[in-house]
Amino acid sequence: MAGRVTELAAELASTVSRPWTVMEVCGGQTHAILRWGLDQLLPPGLRLIHGPGCPVCVTPAERLDAALALAARPEVILCSYGDMLRVPGSAAGAAGADPVAATDLLGARAAGGDVRLLTSPLEAMALAQAAPDREVVFLAVGFETTAPATALLLRQARALGLANLSVLLAHVRVAPAMEALLLEPANQVQGFLAAGHVGAVMGTAELGQLVERHRVPVVVTGFEPADVMAGLLRLVQLLEAGTPALANAYGRVVRAQGNGVAQALLQEVFVVTDQPWRGLGPIAGGGFALAPAYRHFDALGRLGAPVVGPEPAAASPCISGRILQGRALPAECPAFGRACTPEHPLGAPMVSSEGACAAYYRYRRQAV
């Protein structure tokens, strides 16, 4: 592996003739870059901007606040994926917030809420079947990678007529967010490394449309060091040649048509909707909502919309919005490593195994 990466780094250095700014969309790629120190192997002038591809980072705060409120109810079993349990809601770091109120789901659990960690959404169905007198609420987060599993859960729950299972839906779509970044007046991104796992599900058609509309090269790639380096080399080759094209550097996993079974599930259970992304704001077509036949699984509709906590105070020093948009690096945040650490995160990017701040903190080279 080391030999291949070194070769790719040498080829990259001999290919780059002028400065380029590219974005790796996926937080898994950001972590691989920092984890392996790939940025130390890049030629000067090739600048990486870290993208918003961190599912827990972009989950809208109001959805998380609703989950926190629901988790406090005695009849509710609130379940979600691992990293989501640590993400601070909007009250975290806010001046004047109730110091005892839970600001994340682990805190809600410590305060007596029944909060469970799932590795598969189908576990939520088992929970609902085992506890018919409780309301099981699944906080469903993630990109097109995890959305099909939620769809499968809902299809099975519908077939079984499960009445005590619902979802707080926060699934988001990657391609519209990439487009929104390109439409920003201050955009600096000249090319994208697109996320291989999303490509495995959705195929490459959406990305092809993005290339056509905006004339930027996009290379789909994976998460191992050699995948990231091979993707960067292909992207730089396209930039140097002035060819805004789509390329797939992750052919062993991603096929052009994607995963038809997963796409059919998404089509049956969800409809595309405009959605706020935490840190990025509203994104046209940026998320999924429940299709009419599945709307009775909406937790807010079934259990009533909980009162949402205080708005984040302007006093919070967290700049996670600018970090998720690629406009600032984590180390430029005054709170990084001081007021904000993985033990006491002020923003979601410090939490997740895909968040950029967590990657910079975990794999740093100097004391903060």
Add this chain to the structure above:
Amino acid sequence: MAERIQLAHGGGGTLMQQLIDQELRALYADPAQVLHDAALLQVPPGPLAFSTDGYVVQPLEFPGGNIGSLAVIGTANDLAMAGARALHLSVAMILEEGLPLEVLRRVVAALAAAARQCGLTIVTGDTKVVERGKGDGVFLTTSGIGLVEAPEPIDPRAIRPGDQLLVSGDLGRHGVAILAARHGLDLVPPVLSDCAPLWPQVQALLAAGVRIHCLRDLTRGGLASALQELAVAAGVELAIEEACLPVAEPVARTCELLGFEPLHLANEGRFVAVVPPEAADRARALLAAGGGAWIGTVRPATGAGGRVLLTTALGTERLLIPLSGELLPRIC
């Protein structure tokens, strides 16, 4: 109906006596001991090491062991890290009402088997029962004494720049076994816990005349936390070569899947040894038999205080930071 632990099993009456007679007596090297309030011990002359540890683990039984084997081996291993051979152990149990008796039997059998494996005797104990919902099946606390056989103090303060770092075996197996059991991951083939006594390897080093400056067992927090603790305690920089760290393929693959670092995963049968440079080759040869390896070097601290610097397999450098918070699987 399955037999289960009841509150009265801890109440001091006849049920408790039955529990001790039928289920727990086999733990004791000298069953007559259980009739006495305290154990009377004859220990050989020399300095003693003393250690205590509480054991809470879910699930109680996991691939490669259960809470009983952990509780004996864990405390014996703490003693081994002071260069001491474990001699005697106490075992206090807090049982939850409703615990199936068959689970208790398996835990007790594992306690007894691990005691034999470590060559120690269980000499005193206690049993309490808490109401259903107020425990997690079984909590164990063990305390042990051991006879120090190392000729020089084994202590982080003995670490010097130039010393060499070794690990006693491959990393992360216990962490993966627990995570797999907890999250229902059916790994094929299964990854078994590395739970095992460390004394045989320590004894082999001592018997060969290897000078040891420090030992540290790799438990929760894994190698990353242990190295950080040593670096801070000794005020030195530890320079680690990632390419030299032994990690078995199934452990590495599981970590990649779940977003974990093998260096953050728990171990229950591994230690890091810090030895002076002239002892490194000998130590490496002895530890290699158990899958051990040389992993790095001790350097003088560069800035304020100790730190751990990792050179990746690609030759790039970063700090090795201890795990923060719970290990939670990533999302995608």
